[in-house]
Amino acid sequence: MKVLVGWHATEGELEEFRKALPGVDIVAPREEPYLSRFDLTLESVAEHLEDVDAIVGYVLPDGALGLAKKLKLICWMHAGCDELPLARLKKLGVEVTNLRGANSIAVAEHAMAIILGLAKRIVAKHQAVVSAQPVPVYDASHRSAMLHRRTLGIIGLGQIGSGIAQRAKAFDMKVLGVRLHPERGAGPADAVFGVEQIYDVLGQSDYVVLATPITRETDGFFGAREIGAIKKGAYLINIARGNLIQERPLHDALQAGDLAGYGADVWWTYVNAFPASYHFPVPSRTGIQRLPNVIGTGDQGANADGVLERNISRSITSLKEFLNNEPLTWKIDHDLGY
Structure with a gap:
């Protein structure tokens, strides 16, 4: 052999x-x-x-x-x-x-880091310190969002999604999962729903994490309708594959303030633009990575x-x-x- x-x-x-x-x-x-x-x-x-x-x-x-x-x-x-x-x-x-x-624990931890980074505005607060910018203690522009008793919707309740759910429960979050086979159970989530109920889950969620595989069915499935169904002022996190999300509707929702923020470890791949399995930070064609309410890492979830x-x-x-x-x-x- x-x-x-x-x-x-x-x-x-x-x-x-x-x-x-x-x-x-x-x-x-x-x-x-x-x-x-x-x-x-x-x-x-x-x-x-x-x-x-x-x-x-x-x-x-x-x-x-x-x-x-x-x-x-x-x-x-x-x-x-x-x-x-x-x-x-x-x-x-x-x-x-x-x-x-094999990577599920590392990626689940990374997802929680992104959630916390967005909610607590860690990047903006760090930049203020680095630039010696004075920020009053209760300044509204640097005010954190809470995880305590907020609702987290996880789209894709496999091993990574379940790992995120388990960790979110430690923050006293209510966790709702969406999976292709809800009969397999909720695991550490509080409730599980089939894909036909995704819009109900999105409408209840203060934070939404995409943790689903990318297949013929899920490639680009998260578009204007799905983004529009998320509770206004919620945060969207993508820990799975960049191309699950349609780029333009996401950009528009972030600019309009319909989404409070977006965090991702995965970015878009463009046909005939990059080598196979290109695993480096790739800027968005629409400039999503430059928006002030976006934080990102470049495929680093499993680098642990x-x-x-x-x-x-x-x-x-x-x-x-x-x-x-x-x-x-x-x-x-x-x-x-x-």
Whole structure:
């Protein structure tokens, strides 16, 4: 069996794969200049693709599938699989595993940080201190919003959404969840609703967090109607994928004051504008990131202590299961996209 570790891995990371998978040929990209060591080009791995059985990585370069004739497994080092050609992979018989749940604690904590950053106006208050701007103690322009006894609506009550709900309860928030299968329960949320009731939840929520996977059905689903249904003066947070939200209606609602603020760790990707799996802060075409009621981070939710090590361990488990012809614990459904 031959496995391509599809990033510029350290010797320690490669050794971890070799120790866990004795007898397996572990190969890596040839050295080349890169912006992030998790980038990958076709040229750097082409020599390995002809007889590779599995690929572990963050990027699948254009043209790789045409060369990887023996490929049977991709261990995708993301939770979302929206950047993979899943229909083609299904046709080729290539299984896919992902990292669902592996990053959930880190991302849930990051979501709470964004909620608190917006509510407490941390960025503006920090900038006032840095610039030595005097702000009276009870100045209205720097007044915080409360989380205590406010309502949080979470759209997508999977592992990340449930993690956010659990943490929000520590602030005495009322938590309402929306999920595709409400029969699976509310978990730590106070109540759960189906997608057909999303507008009722939005209308009750002081804070709304998007934590749903991006699929054919959810790509761009959060538009003018959804934004308009949110309680006036509420905060919207996107911790999932930038392209869930339609850009122009969001910009207009923020400028008009219909939304008190927007926070995001994820931004929009534009067709033919950026490389595959481009994971860096991308400015909005409408300038959303420059609005005074917006705070953002650039895909940093999973950049936390121990997460990369856990992700590598997860991928090794998937490779072992594949090698031993065992059921793949984190196998995704090609049709559903998760």
